Amino acid sequence: MLQHGRFILLLIGVITFVLTLSSINLLSKSIAAQHYASLGAQSEEGQTDWLRFLDRAEANIGSHLPQFLHHESQRNVITEETRKSSGAESQPRSSRAQMLQPPLSNKKASDRKICKMLPNTDYWGEAIVWGPQNKVDSAEECCQQCANYSPASEDDMDCNVWVWCGDKERCKGSYRDCWLKHLAHPEAVNPATGPKVPWTSGLSGVDNSMDDDPKQVGGGERRYHVVVTAQGSAVHWQARVHYYWYVKTRAQCVEQLGVDCQMGGFTRILHSGRADELMDEIPTHVVEPLQDRDNKGYVVLNRPYAFVQWLRTAVFPERYVLMSEPDHLWLRPMPNLMLGNHRPAAFPFFYIEPAKKDFQRLTEKFTGPLSLKQAESIAPMGNAPTLMSLKSLRKVAPTWMNVSKAIFDDKEAHEAWGWVLEMYAFTIACYMEGLPTASLHIKMMAQPPWDTKLWPYYLLHYTYGMDYNATTGEHMPGKYGEWRFDKRSYAQVPPPRHLDAPPDLVSNELVRKLIDVINEATSAIPGWDDYAATGVAKQLWNGNFR
Structure with a gap:
């Protein structure tokens, strides 16, 4: 009787899921009809809610950092606790044994992958063979084990990362450990590197290198249009600084490459529903926000809806689009990084993990059942910074909006993905619309x-707070430093001109660059002192540089 009842519940669940998928395609039209029927003035979100959401975003992202900062110390010894946390305890005996030593390979020599060895480098990843139980005498041997590794089935993890410790004095108990690991997107990871790292690592069958200076391919045929979305005082001044550096960087690009420069036009999509005083300074398209009953104060949900509206009437000559954000600053001209005409190129975010064990079940709520390979083909990215063809963006945008709303309304997914749920929605939408998995460029954007x-990044993203000891120049993560910069300090009014430079002993080139470029922009844009005091731009920038 109990089994029969479970079957009935399962059947009801399947029917509900099918009906949900059937109705999701109608959601964009329904939402659009509601909002175009009431195009009245929309109220701004409260500053208290805005700051609360910003704080949540910082906590949500920052909570992922310690696992990487302390990665090396967490893996020296296998205990019952680490076996359980890795899932080994719940595996059948044969599967658990596979985690302790590599299986015999049935691959032909011609099928073996080529490993690139990286000394003083430590990659993390999900362990499939534990190092303390797999001692080998050389990095070459560890590399070959990874290349030869044969998973039990196509849906089990293959080895694409290996890590070996060959310095007896520094490795201590980890000496000769050979870890075989799996990462869904190894090219999206910045490993720990430097002379203090005793490990040698490698990627099997993966190219994790990005040309330090990619060639401009196709010239004007590959030119892209830059789009940023904006709403509210927190991004008002950021958009001005962003546009200043876009214009200056594009001028450098044209001077260097002429017609082969791939940086094209620019649009700010203002999703407040009404024009602001920057319309004559920044090329702007005004669209409606979602009604309060739909976004419930979560203003980022307006972004996909803004793109849907903009794309209905947008006309520009470029065939490609770079989606960026106001808190991205241009460091140097960026070519179109797409591989081919239809495969998007994006910056990877380590906290977007649709294939993670804890999250795949949530992802499947919106995609349907996924194999491991299918789940891992959903790239760890959001919509910005992302390059894609205009044709692909037109295809993805309505689904992105629909899935964003569906995740927002799903209590479990909303709680799990929080402030970045709209980023999950974007990459899930790309998968649902059949786009090729994005090529990931970790050097596309720096995040001090x-x-x-500085080198070789194209963009600088200043989302994290930066705190330093004024005397020693020491970085103080999680604490208020005597010297600090945090964009959240300027959520209500813009920063003043002439921000103080970091202390002399601060060696971070990007933190110094950030203050320099903000100071240059605020000095070149007229009337900034009054603007910083009032938040209202009474004088506009005419495009001249300092």
Whole structure:
């Protein structure tokens, strides 16, 4: 009787899921009809709610960092606790044994993957063969084990990352450990590197290199249109600084490459429902926000809806689009990084994990059942920064909006994905619409203070707070430093001109660059002192540089 009852519940669930998928395609038309029927003035979100959401975003993203900062120390010894946390305890005996030593390979020599060895480098990943139980004498041997590894089935994880410790003095108990691992997107990971790292790592069958200076391919045929979305005082000044550096960087690109420069036009999509004073300074398209009953104060949900509206009437010569954000600053001209005409190119975010064990079930709520390979083909990206063809964006945008709303209304998925649920919705929508898995470019954008060097990044994303000891120059994550910069300090009014430079002993090139470029823009844009005091732009920038 109990089994019969479970079958009935399962059947009801399947029917509900099918009906949900059938109705999701109608959601965009329904939402659009509701909002175009009431195009009245929309109220701005409250500053308290805005700051609360910003704080949640910082906590949501920052909560992922410690697992990477302390990765090396977490894997020296296998205990019953680590076996359980890895899922080994729940595996059948044969599967657990596979985690302790590599299986015999049935691959032909011609099928073997080529490994690139990276000394003083430590990659994390999900362990499929534990190092303390797999001692080998050389990095070459560890590399070959990974290349030869044969998973039990097509839906089990293959080895694409290996890590070996060959310095007896520094490795101590981990000496000769050979870990075989799996990462869904190894090319999206910045490993720990430097002379203090005793590990040698490698990627099997993966190219994790990005040309330091990719060639401009196709010239004007590959030119892209830059689009940013904006709403509210927190991004008002950011959009001005962003546009200043876009214009200056594009001028450099044209000067260097002429007609082969791939940086094209620019649009700010303002999803407040009404024009602001920057219309004559920044090329802007005004669209409606979602009604309060639909976004419930979650203003980022307006972004996909804004794209749907903009794409209905947008006309521009470029065939490709770069979706960016106001808190991205241009460091140097960026070519179209797409591989081919239809495969998107994107910056990877480590906290977007649709294939993660805890999240795949949630992802399947919106995609239907997924194999491991299908789940891992959903790239760890959001919509920005992402390059894609205009044709693909037109196809994806309505589904992106629909899935964003569906995730927002799903209590479990909403709680799990929080502030970044709209990013999950974008990459899920790309999968649902059959787009090729995006090529991921981790050097596309720097994120100080965790990134430290200028080269070879194209964009700088200043989303994290930056705190330093004024005397020693020491980075103070999680604490208020004597010197600090955090965009959240300027959520209501813009920053003043002439921000103080970081202390002399701060060696982070990107933190220094950030303050320099903000200071240059605020000095070049007229009337900034009054603007910083009032938040209202009474004088507009005419396109001249400092």
